[in-house]
Amino acid sequence: MAAQSTRSTPADPAARYRRLVESFLDEPGVSDRGRGWGASALKVNGRIFAMLSLQGDFVLKLPGARVNRLVESGDGIRFDPRGGRPMKEWVAINPASRKRWSTLAGEALEFVRAG
Numbered sequence: 001m002a003a004q005s006t007r008s009t010p011a012d013p014a015a016r017y018r019r020l021v022e023s024f025l026d027e028p029g030v031s032d033r034g035r036g037w038g039a040s041a042l043k044v045n046g047r048i049f050a051m052l053s054l055q056g057d058f059v060l061k062l063p064g065a066r067v068n069r070l071v072e073s074g075d076g077i078r079f080d081p082r083g084g085r086p087m088k089e090w091v092a093i094n095p096a097s098r099k100r101w102s103t104l105a106g107e108a109l110e111f112v113r114a115g
Contacts, residue, residue, distance in 0.1 A: 013095065017052040020101050024050075027109065042105065049112040050105045053081075057092040058101055060108040067091045075099050 021032050021042060029045045039059070041051040050060050059079050062070075067089060070076035075097040078086035093099060 013052060013056040013058065016101065017058065020050070020105055023102060024105060024109070029113070030109070042109075044109055044113050047112050047115075049108040053079075053092065057095075058104075059090060059092045060104055061089055061112055062091060062104075062108055063111055064088045066107065066111075070099075 017040065021040075024030050024042055025032065027044070031043050032040065034041060034043065039051040039053045041048045043049065048061060050058070053059050057079075067076070067078065070091050070093070071078060074094060076091040076093045078088075079090035079092045080086040093101070093104065
């Protein structure tokens with residue numbers, strides 16, 4: 001009998017994102033209406049805090065220092081929607097990262113809500 005792999009495969013990003021959206025829609029001021037940079041976006045009071053890019057990347061708006069730490073740890077890269085001008089407060093999470101999307105989205109929600 002062949003040994004089964006104990007490695008889990010990453011969930012489909014679109015399905016994972018849909019589950020995340022459902023979990024945030026009860027938050028005051030949060031909606032998933034509209035799009036950002038052509039992507040499906042979670043917004044609070046009309047401002048994007050998290051989205052799934054057209055390429056399937058989970059993208060968040062976070063304080064610059066937090067983005068720097070995520071990039072330095074290898075958990076993310078700076079989001080660059082226009083090619084050539086990465087944004088200081090936006091990060092695309094590495095699909096291999098073990099960071100919980102819900103935790104990061106909660107951080108992003110609070111950051112955008114406070115801004």
